[in-house]
C-alpha cells in the first residue's frame with residue numbers, strides 16, 4: 001500500500017507492506033536512523049517519536065496509522081546547527097553514556113517540557129518511566 005506520512009515537516013510517500021511498523025518506515029524507508037529500535041516488545045522506549053506532540057513508541061505503531069498526523073523524530077531537534085535546549089542539557093549534565101536510549105529520552109523529555117515547562121522530580125520520573133537506560137543515565 002502507498003503510505004504518505006509527514007515526518008519533521010516533510011511528506012514522505014512510499015509503497016510499503018500494510019504491516020510495516022512506524023519505526024521501520026522511519027529508519028529503513030525514510031532513512032532517519034536517529035530513532036533507535038531496541039526491543040520490539042514495547043519495553044525499552046528507544047523508539048519513541050512524537051505523533052502530534054505526544055511521545056509514542058514507534059515499534060508498536062503501524063506506519064499506516066500515522067497518515068494525516070505529524071510525526072517528529074530526534075533529527076528535528078537540532079535547527080541550523082543549534083542543539084535543542086534538551087540536547088544541550090543532556091550534553092552538559094552527562095545524561096547519557098552509550099547513547100542508545102537517548103533519542104527516545106530526548107523526544108519524551110521534549111514532549112514533557114512542551115506540556116509542562118516546570119515539572120517536579122516526580123513528574124519527570126513518571127514521564128520517563130517508559131524509557132529504559134541500560135547505562136543508568138537516569139540520575140543526571
Ligand code: FES
Nearest residue numbers: 038039044045059
Ligand atoms: Fe520500541 Fe523498545 S524498540 S519500546
Ligand code: FES
Nearest residue numbers: 097099133134135
Ligand atoms: Fe546507554 Fe542509556 S545511555 S542505554
